[in-house]
Every structure is written in structure tokens, then in C-alpha cells.
Amino acid sequence: MTAGVFLVLSAFLASAVEGVEALTIVLASGVARGWRSSLAGVGAALLALAVIVASLGPALTVIPIDALRLVVGGILLTFGLQWLRKAILRASGFKALHDEDAIFATELAGAERAPHEERAGLDWYGFTLSFKGVLLEGLEVAFIVITFGSTQGSIPLAAAGASAAIVLVVAVGFAVRAPLARVPENILKFTVGVMLTTFGIFWSTEGAGGNWPGSDASLFGVLAFVVLLSFACVGVLRRRRRTMLVAAGAGA
Amino acid sequence: MSYLARFARFWWEFVVGDDWVAAALVVAAIGATAGVAASGIAAWWAMPLAVVVVLAVSLRRAIRA
Numbered sequence: 001m002t003a004g005v006f007l008v009l010s011a012f013l014a015s016a017v018e019g020v021e022a023l024t025i026v027l028a029s030g031v032a033r034g035w036r037s038s039l040a041g042v043g044a045a046l047l048a049l050a051v052i053v054a055s056l057g058p059a060l061t062v063i064p065i066d067a068l069r070l071v072v073g074g075i076l077l078t079f080g081l082q083w084l085r086k087a088i089l090r091a092s093g094f095k096a097l098h099d100e101d102a103i104f105a106t107e108l109a110g111a112e113r114a115p116h117e118e119r120a121g122l123d124w125y126g127f128t129l130s131f132k133g134v135l136l137e138g139l140e141v142a143f144i145v146i147t148f149g150s151t152q153g154s155i156p157l158a159a160a161g162a163s164a165a166i167v168l169v170v171a172v173g174f175a176v177r178a179p180l181a182r183v184p185e186n187i188l189k190f191t192v193g194v195m196l197t198t199f200g201i202f203w204s205t206e207g208a209g210g211n212w213p214g215s216d217a218s219l220f221g222v223l224a225f226v227v228l229l230s231f232a233c234v235g236v237l238r239r240r241r242r243t244m245l246v247a248a249g250a251g252a
Numbered sequence: 253m254s255y256l257a258r259f260a261r262f263w264w265e266f267v268v269g270d271d272w273v274a275a276a277l278v279v280a281a282i283g284a285t286a287g288v289a290a291s292g293i294a295a296w297w298a299m300p301l302a303v304v305v306v307l308a309v310s311l312r313r314a315i316r317a
Contacts, residue, residue: 070282075267078278081303082269085310094315139266197303204282205299209289212296225300233311240315 006219007152010195011161014144017188018137019169024104025133027173032111033126040122041130049138053146053159060150070207072147073200079143080196087190088230092237097186141166144196151203194230198223274310281306 030038060068089095107129114125145162149155201222205212212218268275281302289295 074278074282077299077303078269078275079267081274081278081306081310082271085271085274085307085314088307088311089314143266201299201303204278205285205296208282208286208295208299210285210295210298213294218296222300226303229304229307233307237311237315 004152004154004157006195006199006223007148007154007158008161010192010199011141011145011148011158012165013188013195014192015141015162015165016169017185017192018141019166020100020185021103022134022137023169023173024100025107025137026130028104028107028111029126029129029133032108033114033123033129037123037126038130041127041132042134044127045131045134045138048135049142052139053142053155057146057150057155060146061153061155063150065151065153066207066209068207069151069203072151073202073204073207075200076147076196077200077204080193080198080200083189083193084197084226084230085193087186087193088233088237090186091190091234093241094237100185148199151199190230194223194226198226201226271310271313273313274306277302277306277309 026038026042029041086095090097111125111129117124119127141162145155145158149158152158198219202212202219212222214221281299284302285295285298288298
């Protein structure tokens, strides 16, 4: 039950973040190059992602669960620590915050400048921009759905969490027809980094032969540990940044 | 660059990202956890401890870069 809630929540949040980023690219492509080609690119990318999930998902379920948890846990931990490191650097001011409005403006300018080339009745730039945007952002979602789902023995549950997020992002994006700049994306990314790292710690330990006291319930303890560690890192780095800025000001 | 090399590079950047040292430390931590578990001692504490070290090293490297 505990792991199931974590599973759905993690898939939902990660998919929401990636969905917002993909939506920004598709909007820029649609506005600058026309909606027909952009939506065709979105459809093709979703089809490719569905094939990836449908073919890799069942293949992973035949691997022994301990070996799967060891490999998936290790990969998730590496992957999750990447997200967490960037989120901590953003929260402490060492890295610029993610700005969907700025990204939309850059993508739009690039799409407007690109020359028109028609293939199969579609604007090729608009098609490939949408296709690549949705495929690359969607691969992270597919990766999380497959790894979380297969390790926890419920790919449909993970897919349901991911699908709910995508439907929500698409519905809101369609309603406002603008980048979802008000979505607290940096906080969501921080949360996803924390959850990926939590699952990574939990599963890699189990896969390596360790046993958690309290079994699945210890996920809450691991989560609390990762949250506290992350906030401590943000606090330390903020102080360090202030010291660096003061030192730079004194030296100027 | 060949298709295979681009495919491998994509997955490397996707999973490992810009800090290979962190990835190497995670692999070492998994090995250490397996070693502790195999010796019959409770091993659940090893990975959280390793994450503290990995995150500290990785953040330090990012700031210096």
C-alpha cells in the first residue's frame, strides 16, 4: 500500500514536470510552424513511447526481482541524484531557476527563423521539433514508469499516475494556450529528485541483500532522511554562496 | 559518429549525466552494501550513509566547476 502510493505519486509528479516541458516545445512549434505538423509530431512521438513501454515493460518482469531491484535501484539512485543535485543547486542560487517563459521565447524565435521544408504534406521543422521534444521528455517518463512499475510489480499503476499527469497538463495547456509558467516547476523537480533518490536507496539496498526494518513502511523513514539531507545541503550552500558573494564584493 | 555510439552516448548522458564520479560512487556503495549484507550484518544503513557522501562530493564538484 505504502509503496503503491509512492509509486503513483512519483510517476504523477515526474510526468507533470516532463509534460510541462514538452508542452512548452509543442506550443512554440505550433504557434510558429502551424498546429497540423506539430500535432502530427506529438502523435508520432506518443506512438513511439507506447511501443517502448509495451515492449520493454513485459521483458523486465521476467528478470528475478532481486536482480531487477539491484540494477533498477542503482540506476534510479544515479538518475535521482542528478535531479536532486540540480534542484539543490537551483534552490541555493548556484544554478539559474527553470523559466518556461524564457524557454518558450527561445524555442519560438528558433522555430520562426528556420526555413520552410515540406515533406509528406507536413512542415518538417514543426513536425521534428514536436516529435523530438515529446519523445525526449517522454523517455524520462517512460523510464520511470517502466522501472518503478516493474520493480514494484505494477506497471499499470505507474502508467495510471503518469497518464493522469499528462492529461492534466494537456487539458490546462489547451485551456490557457500558453506555457505553464505558473506551475511551481522547480519545486516539483526538487520533489521528484527526492522521490527518485528515496526509491533508489530503498531498492538498491534490497537488491544488494539488505533488509529494511519494517519492510515497505521504512520508505517513509528513507523519504524523511532524503528530505532532511536535501534541505541541509540547500542551507549549507546558501550560506556558502552568501560568503562567496561577500568575499567577491570585498575584493571588487 | 555511428548510430550505436550516439545511442550509447544518449543513455550515458540520460542516466549518468554530467557527473560520472557520482555514478561510480553509487556503484561502489552498492558493492559495499552487498558486502556488509553477505557478512550477516544488517546493511540497511549503508546506502543512506553513502548517499550523504555522494551528494556532498557531487555538489562540491558542481560548485567548483
